Amino acid sequence: MIEDVSTYSRRGIHGHVVNELGLQITRGVFAPGEVIDPNELLQTFGVSRTVIREALKVLSTKGLVDARPKRGTFITERSRWQLLDGDVMRWRSEGSPDLLLLVELGEVRQAIEPMAARMAALRRDDVQLSAMGAALQDMDDWDGVRHETIVAADLAFHSGLLKAAGNELLEQFEVILEPALQARDFLTHSHNPDRSFFQRHKAVFDAIENRDPDRAQTAMQDMMTAAVSDAELALQQTVAGTEFLRNRQSALGQVAASSNVIG
Numbered sequence: 001m002i003e004d005v006s007t008y009s010r011r012g013i014h015g016h017v018v019n020e021l022g023l024q025i026t027r028g029v030f031a032p033g034e035v036i037d038p039n040e041l042l043q044t045f046g047v048s049r050t051v052i053r054e055a056l057k058v059l060s061t062k063g064l065v066d067a068r069p070k071r072g073t074f075i076t077e078r079s080r081w082q083l084l085d086g087d088v089m090r091w092r093s094e095g096s097p098d099l100l101l102l103v104e105l106g107e108v109r110q111a112i113e114p115m116a117a118r119m120a121a122l123r124r125d126d127v128q129l130s131a132m133g134a135a136l137q138d139m140d141d142w143d144g145v146r147h148e149t150i151v152a153a154d155l156a157f158h159s160g161l162l163k164a165a166g167n168e169l170l171e172q173f174e175v176i177l178e179p180a181l182q183a184r185d186f187l188t189h190s191h192n193p194d195r196s197f198f199q200r201h202k203a204v205f206d207a208i209e210n211r212d213p214d215r216a217q218t219a220m221q222d223m224m225t226a227a228v229s230d231a232e233l234a235l236q237q238t239v240a241g242t243e244f245l246r247n248r249q250s251a252l253g254q255v256a257a258s259s260n261v262i263g
């Protein structure tokens with residue numbers, strides 16, 4: 001997969017400890033307020049005290065732990081977590097993704113990408129357009145087998161679009177794309193897009209190529225609506241997903257219908 005330079009290295013002992021603890025905290029193995037015993041960690045990981053201390057320091061910069069004299073190091077309230085941090089995002093999305101993250105990422109993309117498409121239609125240069133065109137070509141050429149290829153092409157298309165929007169803050173929202181696309185891939189199992197998947201991306205691309213902001217925005221809005229709808233359908237096929245949706249107002253404007261459960 002694409003190497004994200006903003007995330008913490010998984011290589012080396014230090015990276016391994018940071019990664020394991022980050023995963024456990026974000027997956028709720030520890031409860032907020034729970035005190036972490038460094039001696040226990042020394043035994044669990046079989047590493048030096050320095051390694052544990054350094055790892056906890058990294059986790060505290062991500063808002064996951066804090067330390068007080070006498071109380072020691074403890075897990076912070078979720079509201080203090082740096083949710084846009086690349087590692088925190090990755091810990092929540094890897095493997096079996098956190099359902100709340102999955103749904104919230106879809107909503108954020110709905111809020112951001114249609115306007116980004118509009119801006120890209122107005123501002124894109126030829127180099128940016130051809131980068132998006134290459135990603136589109138990869139989708140068109142897809143052999144229908146290796147799904148990593150389609151996820152990578154999809155990621156390249158959307159991050160290319162954020163670049164073409166010509167706003168450096170928006171460009172950094174790339175951090176939400178990879179977890180969003182990977183989580184969707186997991187959810188829809190092997191993510192087997194039909195031809196409409198390519199057509200929706202082509203519609204956005206054509207509008208940006210023709211410098212038509214209204215059409216770019218509408219085409220992207222349609223794509224995002226389809227994505228949220230697909231995600232909700234996939235969620236409704238699991239017990240946990242159905243339960244989750246029952247308690248949440250859909251971003252599409254309806255309360256998700258739990259009567260649509262398939263299988």
Ligand SMILES: [Zn+2]
Pocket residue numbers: 154157158201
């Ligand atoms: Zn896409």
